[in-house]
Amino acid sequence: MAxxxxxxxxxxGHTKKQAEAVHEGAAGVAGAxxxxxxxxxxxxxxxxxxxxxxxxxxxxxxxxxxxGGPAWQFxxxxxxxxxxxxxxxxxxxxxxxxxxxxxxNGDKFSTISYFITLSQQHSQIWLGTGLxxxxxxxNGPEDVNWTGGFSGALAISPAxxxxxxxxxxxxxxxxxxxxxxxxxxxxxxxx
Amino acid sequence: MAxxxxxxxxxxGHTKKQAEAVHEGAAGVAGAxxxxxxxxxxxxxxxxxxxxxxxxxxxxxxxxxxxGGPAWQFxxxxxxxxxxxxxxxxxxxxxxxxxxxxxxNGDKFSTISYFITLSQQHSQIWLGTGLxxxxxxxNGPEDVNWTGGFSGALAISPAxxxxxxxxxxxxxxxxxxxxxxxxxxxxxxxx
Amino acid sequence: MAxxxxxxxxxxGHTKKQAEAVHEGAAGVAGAxxxxxxxxxxxxxxxxxxxxxxxxxxxxxxxxxxxGGPAWQFxxxxxxxxxxxxxxxxxxxxxxxxxxxxxxNGDKFSTISYFITLSQQHSQIWLGTGLxxxxxxxNGPEDVNWTGGFSGALAISPAxxxxxxxxxxxxxxxxxxxxxxxxxxxxxxxx
Amino acid sequence: MAxxxxxxxxxxGHTKKQAEAVHEGAAGVAGAxxxxxxxxxxxxxxxxxxxxxxxxxxxxxxxxxxxGGPAWQFxxxxxxxxxxxxxxxxxxxxxxxxxxxxxxNGDKFSTISYFITLSQQHSQIWLGTGLxxxxxxxNGPEDVNWTGGFSGALAISPAxxxxxxxxxxxxxxxxxxxxxxxxxxxxxxxx
Numbered sequence: 001m002a003x004x005x006x007x008x009x010x011x012x013g014h015t016k017k018q019a020e021a022v023h024e025g026a027a028g029v030a031g032a033x034x035x036x037x038x039x040x041x042x043x044x045x046x047x048x049x050x051x052x053x054x055x056x057x058x059x060x061x062x063x064x065x066x067x068g069g070p071a072w073q074f075x076x077x078x079x080x081x082x083x084x085x086x087x088x089x090x091x092x093x094x095x096x097x098x099x100x101x102x103x104x105n106g107d108k109f110s111t112i113s114y115f116i117t118l119s120q121q122h123s124q125i126w127l128g129t130g131l132x133x134x135x136x137x138x139n140g141p142e143d144v145n146w147t148g149g150f151s152g153a154l155a156i157s158p159a160x161x162x163x164x165x166x167x168x169x170x171x172x173x174x175x176x177x178x179x180x181x182x183x184x185x186x187x188x189x190x191x
Numbered sequence: 192m193a194x195x196x197x198x199x200x201x202x203x204g205h206t207k208k209q210a211e212a213v214h215e216g217a218a219g220v221a222g223a224x225x226x227x228x229x230x231x232x233x234x235x236x237x238x239x240x241x242x243x244x245x246x247x248x249x250x251x252x253x254x255x256x257x258x259g260g261p262a263w264q265f266x267x268x269x270x271x272x273x274x275x276x277x278x279x280x281x282x283x284x285x286x287x288x289x290x291x292x293x294x295x296n297g298d299k300f301s302t303i304s305y306f307i308t309l310s311q312q313h314s315q316i317w318l319g320t321g322l323x324x325x326x327x328x329x330n331g332p333e334d335v336n337w338t339g340g341f342s343g344a345l346a347i348s349p350a351x352x353x354x355x356x357x358x359x360x361x362x363x364x365x366x367x368x369x370x371x372x373x374x375x376x377x378x379x380x381x382x
Numbered sequence: 383m384a385x386x387x388x389x390x391x392x393x394x395g396h397t398k399k400q401a402e403a404v405h406e407g408a409a410g411v412a413g414a415x416x417x418x419x420x421x422x423x424x425x426x427x428x429x430x431x432x433x434x435x436x437x438x439x440x441x442x443x444x445x446x447x448x449x450g451g452p453a454w455q456f457x458x459x460x461x462x463x464x465x466x467x468x469x470x471x472x473x474x475x476x477x478x479x480x481x482x483x484x485x486x487n488g489d490k491f492s493t494i495s496y497f498i499t500l501s502q503q504h505s506q507i508w509l510g511t512g513l514x515x516x517x518x519x520x521n522g523p524e525d526v527n528w529t530g531g532f533s534g535a536l537a538i539s540p541a542x543x544x545x546x547x548x549x550x551x552x553x554x555x556x557x558x559x560x561x562x563x564x565x566x567x568x569x570x571x572x573x
Numbered sequence: 574m575a576x577x578x579x580x581x582x583x584x585x586g587h588t589k590k591q592a593e594a595v596h597e598g599a600a601g602v603a604g605a606x607x608x609x610x611x612x613x614x615x616x617x618x619x620x621x622x623x624x625x626x627x628x629x630x631x632x633x634x635x636x637x638x639x640x641g642g643p644a645w646q647f648x649x650x651x652x653x654x655x656x657x658x659x660x661x662x663x664x665x666x667x668x669x670x671x672x673x674x675x676x677x678n679g680d681k682f683s684t685i686s687y688f689i690t691l692s693q694q695h696s697q698i699w700l701g702t703g704l705x706x707x708x709x710x711x712n713g714p715e716d717v718n719w720t721g722g723f724s725g726a727l728a729i730s731p732a733x734x735x736x737x738x739x740x741x742x743x744x745x746x747x748x749x750x751x752x753x754x755x756x757x758x759x760x761x762x763x764x
Contacts, residue, residue: 107339114492130664132661135294488723
């Protein structure tokens with residue numbers, strides 16, 4: 001079995017929905033053992049989580065984009081990962097990431113770029129979405145990768161939409177396909 | 192008079208439309224003398240352009256986002272600017288930038304980030320759009336800054352939309368307001 | 383008087399030294415009123431700090447580069463700034479930033495890029511160091527801008543050097559000159 | 574055999590030396606078939622190169638950092654890769670990158686970030702150096718990864734050092750180890 005962890009922080013529940021879609025995609029892959037690790041409002045992981053992380057084959061990072069970057073709670077997790085970093089305990093594992101914010105574009109790229117930088121410090125192997133964008137006039141938020149992420153999965157949750165309304169269908173399907181892609185690669189490499 | 196230059200490359204005419212909107216906004220400011228410098232398909236500027244650039248008070252950079260960054264033609268201009276860079280001839284002038292691409296998000300941030308990096312090598316002073324995003328459910332491409340750029344002006348031109356159709360109203364108005372903001376600041380500082 | 387705030391977090395004292403050099407440079411400028419705001423180990427500012435920030439003419443952000451980005455404590459401050467952001471209370475003020483890390487290069491650019499992104503969300507006006515790099519064979523850590531930052535001030539503190547040893551002379555002088563540049567511009571614009 | 578291509582542009586010969594070190598490292602791996610593709614001064618590849626690229630298992634991108642990003646000649650290659658991109662012909666191949674510039678830090682991160690963005694548009698799988706930095710007081714340009722790249726291999730060539738003098742020993746050894754790492758992974762995945 002390839003062990004896959006989804007490590008995310010969610011402020012209001014939108015990123016949680018995105019994380020669950022990633023989970024659904026990954027968990028559907030034969031040979032994938034997927035676990036969710038929630039970074040809490042204080043930037044901490046549940047007891048025993050750090051030990052489990054070190055045994056993972058793939059890490060999927062998730063955070064809303066707040067003020068142009070990952071939420072501080074996620075960054076607190078990242079800073080705490082300097083311990084396994086020092087011994088390069090996550091070296092050669094697979095990594096990916098996803099983010100959500102209110103605005104169509106709105107600096108989401110900055111958050112994904114940070115996830116990549118973090119993964120490279122850990123000597124991880126980065127996979128993006130592997131999805132072409134839906135970018136014709138007829139496309140909209142119901143379509144896969146309309147939001148247009150290559151390096152990681154992006155989602156839009158309008159400022160006045162609750163987590164029951166957003167991210168919308170296309171972004172959730174994008175997250176699901178991305179989870180599947182990461183899990184399939186982890187299983188393939190592990191095999 | 193504050194001298195303002197819009198230096199841009201356009202592949203198919205969409206970025207040209209965006210540049211013209213920036214021009215309209217800037218040229219409407221009292222005390223602003225605005226000139227357009229088109230980077231051609233070979234990455235060259237018209238004769239005499241480089242001399243004029245050195246006298247500018249503000250530079251507005253523009254390029255489509257191609258393969259995740261500014262078009263090579265724009266980069267050729269940027270590389271050629273190593274001559275004025277070496278003597279820091281553009282030091283303390285004002286800078287801004289805009290980009291257009293087919294996809295809603297699509298790595299436009301990467302192009303604006305490059306413009307900023309270029310400006311900082313030239314010791315220029317960077318101004319973003321100064322516009323809040325239009326990010327509620329009711330918003331769409333007709334609204335100012337729906338595309339959601341802070342660091343620079345962003346535009347979306349769907350893959351099957353000609354330059355007569357896109358960028359759309361909101362992106363063009365965003366470009367116009369950004370041109371005005373840059374010109375007003377240039378005039379204020381110059382005064 | 384132009385009011386200038388240096389808002390920084392320091393983990394072990396190296397970034398504090400850099401902040402003090404920035405302060406020395408800024409405070410030496412006639413017409414500049416400079417105050418330091420220390421982000422503490424919990425990511426909080428002293429009481430009354432937020433009210434003072436809103437009256438500033440220039441903001442200078444500082445943080446070590448930890449795991450490829452600003453320390454989470456700094457990011458907590460940045461996330462908390464969503465309140466003044468919402469009303470764009472810092473609009474058109476001046477911004478700059480500095481960072482320190484153990485490695486010569488080591489993703490410092492990522493931290494400065496984040497500071498810029500933050501500043502652009504606040505509609506601030508960004509100034510880099512305005513310093514050419516010292517990049518010949520004869521140059522070393524004693525020289526101004528040997529570390530080579532354009533977009534912001536960079537410093538190197540080797541992993542085994544205490545804050546009494548590092549940042550070294552060139553990086554501290556760079557920080558000082560950058561503080562002076564930011565203060566001079568703030569005074570000029572304010573005037 | 575895993576087919577590996579090193580696609581690079583070099584302005585004055587320093588990046589060429591770095592490319593040759595990457596080649597040396599990769600070619601020493603059993604099962605690796607390594608070919609160099611030189612982007613010329615006009616931004617073009619030799620005849621027949623594009624066809625060969627489509628059969629590669631791994632792509633290693635290289636360019637000097639000019640004016641804060643990859644040289645325009647490299648970007649011209651990247652823009653021309655929109656053809657295989659459109660059909661996602663390089664999907665799931667491996668990618669890495671290296672850059673050289675005169676200054677110690679000097680925006681090299683920006684060039685590597687661009688390589689990553691390019692690779693993600695092509696749905697490639699990114700590997701960084703997998704090397705910890707040499708960051709104590711005793712370290713210098715003779716040491717592996719003193720320059721401190723995680724996401725890709727970095728090199729410093731002082732402005733007054735010819736390609737016979739720079740990049741220096743540590744940067745060349747870093748390039749070599751990175752070539753080996755990329756080739757080993759390509760062989761492993763291919764197997």
